[in-house]
Amino acid sequence: MAGFIAKDCIEQVRNTSDIISVIGDYTKLTRKSGNDWWGCCPFHNEKTASFHVDGDKKFYHCFSCHVSGDVIKFIMEQEKLSYVEAVTNLAKKSGIQLRYEEGYNPEEHKPDNRIPQYIDLYDRTASMFHYFLLESEQGKDALKYITDRGLNLETLKKFKLGYSPADRYWLKNFLLSKNYTEEFLKESGLFSQKYPKVCLYSDRLMFPIFNRDGKVVAFGGRILHPQGEHDSKYLNSPELIHYKKRETLYAFNFAKKAIREQKKVIFCEGYMDCIAYHMSEIEYAVAPLGTALTEEQIKLIRGFADTVLLSFDSDAAGQNATIRAIQMCRKQNLTVKVIQLKGGKDPAEILLNFGKENLTAQVNNAILDSDFILNMLGKKYPIETPEGKTKAALEYFSYVDVLQTSIQKESSLEQLSQAFNLKLEAIKRDFLNRRQAQERVTNRQGNNTTEQKTPLTLNAELRGLIAVTTDLAQFLNLRSNVTVNDFQNPYAKSLYELLESCYKDQSYSIPEILSRCQDQQLQRVLTETISSGVYKQEQLSKIVEDTIKFVQINKLTLRRQELVTQIRDFIVANEQDQQNLNQLLAEKMNLDKQIQQLKIQ
Numbered sequence: 001m002a003g004f005i006a007k008d009c010i011e012q013v014r015n016t017s018d019i020i021s022v023i024g025d026y027t028k029l030t031r032k033s034g035n036d037w038w039g040c041c042p043f044h045n046e047k048t049a050s051f052h053v054d055g056d057k058k059f060y061h062c063f064s065c066h067v068s069g070d071v072i073k074f075i076m077e078q079e080k081l082s083y084v085e086a087v088t089n090l091a092k093k094s095g096i097q098l099r100y101e102e103g104y105n106p107e108e109h110k111p112d113n114r115i116p117q118y119i120d121l122y123d124r125t126a127s128m129f130h131y132f133l134l135e136s137e138q139g140k141d142a143l144k145y146i147t148d149r150g151l152n153l154e155t156l157k158k159f160k161l162g163y164s165p166a167d168r169y170w171l172k173n174f175l176l177s178k179n180y181t182e183e184f185l186k187e188s189g190l191f192s193q194k195y196p197k198v199c200l201y202s203d204r205l206m207f208p209i210f211n212r213d214g215k216v217v218a219f220g221g222r223i224l225h226p227q228g229e230h231d232s233k234y235l236n237s238p239e240l241i242h243y244k245k246r247e248t249l250y251a252f253n254f255a256k257k258a259i260r261e262q263k264k265v266i267f268c269e270g271y272m273d274c275i276a277y278h279m280s281e282i283e284y285a286v287a288p289l290g291t292a293l294t295e296e297q298i299k300l301i302r303g304f305a306d307t308v309l310l311s312f313d314s315d316a317a318g319q320n321a322t323i324r325a326i327q328m329c330r331k332q333n334l335t336v337k338v339i340q341l342k343g344g345k346d347p348a349e350i351l352l353n354f355g356k357e358n359l360t361a362q363v364n365n366a367i368l369d370s371d372f373i374l375n376m377l378g379k380k381y382p383i384e385t386p387e388g389k390t391k392a393a394l395e396y397f398s399y400v401d402v403l404q405t406s407i408q409k410e411s412s413l414e415q416l417s418q419a420f421n422l423k424l425e426a427i428k429r430d431f432l433n434r435r436q437a438q439e440r441v442t443n444r445q446g447n448n449t450t451e452q453k454t455p456l457t458l459n460a461e462l463r464g465l466i467a468v469t470t471d472l473a474q475f476l477n478l479r480s481n482v483t484v485n486d487f488q489n490p491y492a493k494s495l496y497e498l499l500e501s502c503y504k505d506q507s508y509s510i511p512e513i514l515s516r517c518q519d520q521q522l523q524r525v526l527t528e529t530i531s532s533g534v535y536k537q538e539q540l541s542k543i544v545e546d547t548i549k550f551v552q553i554n555k556l557t558l559r560r561q562e563l564v565t566q567i568r569d570f571i572v573a574n575e576q577d578q579q580n581l582n583q584l585l586a587e588k589m590n591l592d593k594q595i596q597q598l599k600i601q
Helices: 007-016 019-024 071-079 083-094 110-135 140-148 153-158 170-177 182-186 252-262 271-279 295-302 316-331 347-354 356-364 369-380 386-402 406-420 424-445 460-468 472-479 490-504 510-516 520-532 537-569 575-600
Strands: 029-033 036-039 051-054 059-062 162-164 204-210 216-223 234-236 264-268 307-311 335-338
Touching (some): 007 083, 007 510, 019 059, 019 071, 051 520, 059 510, 059 520, 071 510, 110 140, 110 162, 110 216, 153 271, 204 252, 252 295, 264 271, 271 347, 316 386, 347 356, 369 386, 369 406, 386 406, 406 424, 460 490, 460 537, 472 537, 490 510, 490 520
Antiparallel strands (some): 036 051, 162 204
16 A cells, blocks of 8 residues: 555654644644643534644544544555555655665556656746736737726736637647657547647636645636637546546635635635636635545545535526536535525626625625525425425525534424424324335345344453554563464454554554554544543553453353353263263363453452
């Protein structure tokens, strides 16, 4: 999993990285005592701090959503990076030169090389487009168009807007003259697959799309002089090796700081809408990229924001997109509001005609998603009739379904009752009946043969093993008295094997143990128990001795039960049988003595 990065380098990165400082960039942490820090969890929406970071043991755990891990896992989850990318990211911050295992040369792996090369190509191409817009005669019409829409020079430079010339062949010829190869350019996403010499973008206003680090990775091009009805208004980059639409948000690189500070984000329709908000000093606005809002994009901002404001078009398509976005955000336990723009078809038009104060006021007047849905349903159905009320209520129930708490569901059903003048008891009854009917269908369709995972039982065996995770000396004491096969609890066996592998690799630490633990139930119990502080250092020796005694007594007792069964069912037919029975009786007596001695120790 480490991608052939040397193990000692990974350990150095983990130990050198200040987990308090790293996590502190994503959520405010407050010292409780010693090196124990607490804050609101950056992985889900909460008002009361339940997120614990142990600076000494170098791990985190949320007592609410149960996420846990070390500093590497935190960066992986927050920045959506692979394990290797996260280690590399932290190594750069700490000034650590990574080494790789013998026989592995990262430069030989083409995917790792091509990604930065394509990003460099897009960054250079964006600079050329930017020059054509601001400095060339060819870009004069495009510049007039965009300035007429209210964008100033400062904004054009900030977002690096550009112009792609009408000549479809210039870009390919220019890049070939700069020693780019045909093969490399073919996979760049800048040229037609059918006609490789032809640039995809011709006579278009160009919107560079940046990654989280501020590097250009893709383009959106708006046509300026349509030649026919089949010309697309916007042409967007396809999926590329260095660009995934579903995982990228327009202007996120500019908005991330404001989103983190304001704890809210605006999802808007497109590039111009997003830029208009930023020009109005509403810098927490971002936009999907030519597609509907995705779960990956919502997860991208979830660690920073607890409130989402939706700013989509007011037409039927826009309303459907708003409803879908509401449900997706609510599933992520985010508060959702809807901006209902008045006085213009989009934020750019409102900014141009009425100024930033007007646009800011409309953002501040955003309504709750439940109010938006109820208003929409009131217009969609004839709610003065029983049939209309029934249809509206049934559609509203799909919104209630995605709410994450019973209080939210209760309040929303009360809103429905008041909005459509319905009895709350009848609404609750219909909602419950509908849910039960859906569950019955799901159960009938489900696969009853699906293997069920053994539930985790936190018994004495597992408690003792969790206790020794914090102290290698105590684990050495444990392993000298019991083996993995002496444990009955399957999770205790798994944890013992995990601790043994860390010990043998000389990597015995909480972060390493967590990184190797693949079972989510076990990892959750492990981090939760350690974070709770129930095991004090001065108590560990006694806990381990008790665990050893428990495991040994349990092992002997199980063997004794087997002997009792054998003795009870034994049939003596000859002298040899009698000797065998005597041996069983002698073993049982010996076991009785051992068990008794252990109990009185």
